[in-house]
Amino acid sequence: MRIAAVEHAHLLAPWDGRITALLSAKLSGPEASVAERRRADDLARQALQQDPTAVPAVATLVIDAEIRGDTATARKIFTYSEMLSRRDLRTRIWAIEDAVARGDIPGTLRNYDIALRTSRIAPDLLFPVLINAITDGNIRAALVRTLAARPAWGDQFIAYVSGNGPDARATARLFEALQKRQIVQSEGATAALVTRLLTEGHVDDAWRYYSSVTPGVDRRQSRDSQFVANRATPSAFDWNLVSDSGIVATIQRGERGGIFDFSVPSSLSGPLLEQMQWLPPGSYILEGHSIGIDQPDATLPYWVLHCGEGRELGRVVVPASTRDNGRFSGRFRVPADCAVQHLILMARATDQMTGTIGQIDRVRLRPIGG
Structure with a gap:
């Protein structure tokens, strides 16, 4: 009482x-x-x-x-x-x-x-x-x-x-x-x-x-090029997975680091992986390596760099992994009026029964000459 x-x-x-x-x-x-x-x-x-x-x-x-x-x-x-x-x-x-x-x-x-x-x-x-x-x-x-x-x-x-x-x-x-x-x-x-x-x-x-x-990061280039961080709760500056409406995207441990693995049903398209950038104005090159991607050119996945407001700065197609031993590269130019950017891997719809599947084990965006 x-x-x-x-x-x-x-x-x-x-x-x-x-x-x-x-x-x-x-x-x-x-x-x-x-x-x-x-x-x-x-x-x-x-x-x-x-x-x-x-x-x-x-x-x-x-x-x-x-x-x-x-x-x-x-x-x-x-x-x-x-x-x-x-x-x-x-x-x-x-x-x-x-x-x-x-x-x-x-x-x-x-x-x-x-x-x-x-x-x-x-x-x-x-x-x-x-x-x-x-x-x-x-x-x-x-x-x-x-x-x-x-x-x-x-x-x-x-x-x-x-x-x-x-x-x-x-x-x-x-x-x-x-x-x-x-x-x-x-x-x-x-x-x-x-x-x-x-x-x-x-x-x-x-x-x-x-x-x-996050010691060692450099705003002039993307981070975690070999997917080794695999954070449970990533920030916008880390790799962020998109798994929605049947899209399956994961980061797994590999023999030499990490591997980004994705599977997209044939009728779907959209973002798979994203990382925010804060790049100074200038010219940049995107380089990477894929595994297991095999489909027609018109439906291949691609990397796109957007300005913060959504303006597209260019695309880099990820070719079939049988080409050039899976290596891919392309260039972007960041203008002075583009304060922040988003690097995104996009999937395109396909009529193949297997949909879009594949892996990326290495990708890096860096200044040309840097």
């Missing part, structure tokens, strides 16, 4: 300090009147006489002292509360607010850390506040140091902020700093943040963040 009907529980057991403390906490809620707070303080002091370890009673005294403007008393009582237990969320939130008021960033994050490690409901309350604070460079730097200590709530926060942070660019700066501390973000968090940055039009920030978590 002390949880469901604390007033009734107090009537039945007025000597129980734990119940008296819970009643004091209920009466000192955000909407409490002056009279209710006075009664809450009286009950809190009574609870501590009955049970000196009744932490909710201490929390009541802390909060009510703060509301009366007596911060010095609130801090003194908080010290006693912390001696008893660090698990009371109300006093911990007060400590956070007190540290914020004093401009104490390390103290604020220390109390965040304690609250998030000791309360299951704390993330719902504190994560939204914390992600709003990462736009401040000083807070972001201190938060990186906190997360570098690998707190139990760290991975949960990283996943949360990747999709919910109000400022995607500030989130990217946070993740880049974490990467330098060898705190690797999950593929899902990386993909979510890249998507947010691109959706908001921050292509340069999206690439900067992606390159920080």
Whole structure:
């Protein structure tokens, strides 16, 4: 009854300090009147006489002292509360607010850390506040140091902020700093943040963040030419499979790397594989190698490079794999007014019973001469 009907529980057991403390906490809620707070303080002091370890009673005294403007008393009582237990969320939130008021960033994050490690409901309350604070460079730097200590709530926060942070660019700066501390973000968090940055039009920030978590990439050429990454949750800058309406497309492990394998029913056409590019203006060559493609020229698959708005920059047909030992190549020119591009492998409809099947084990788009 002390949880469901604390007033009734107090009537039945007025000597129980734990119940008296819970009643004091209920009466000192955000909407409490002056009279209710006075009664809450009286009950809190009574609870501590009955049970000196009744932490909710201490929390009541802390909060009510703060509301009366007596911060010095609130801090003194908080010290006693912390001696008893660090698990009371109300006093911990007060400590956070007190540290914020004093401009104490390390103290604020220390109390965040304690609250998030000791309360299951704390993330719902504190994560939204914390992600709003990462736009401040000083807070972001201190938060990186906190997360570098690998707190139990760290991975949960990283996943949360990747999709919910109000400022995607500030989130990217946070993740880049974490990467330098060898705190690797999950593929899902990386993909979510890249998507947010691109959706908001921050292509340069999206690439900067992606390159920080994917060492060795070069914006002047496509990535993962031999399909070895095979990410479970790819970002727009990785290879993205299209498997829809009977089209089957997979990336599999091969003898010398990975293999992109596809099967398209005879009546269908459309995209099979796609990767976003951020190429500077200039001339580029696409080179690759296919296996098992064997059909009439008019129905052969082809690579196309689109500008972000859909304008086509050219096509490179993938010939039958029996030609030139399966090698294919072609050229594109990226104009100055084409900020971002999409490299896509397209299938064409065919009247062959087997449809379109085949594999690509190598493809690379690079500057001519580079």
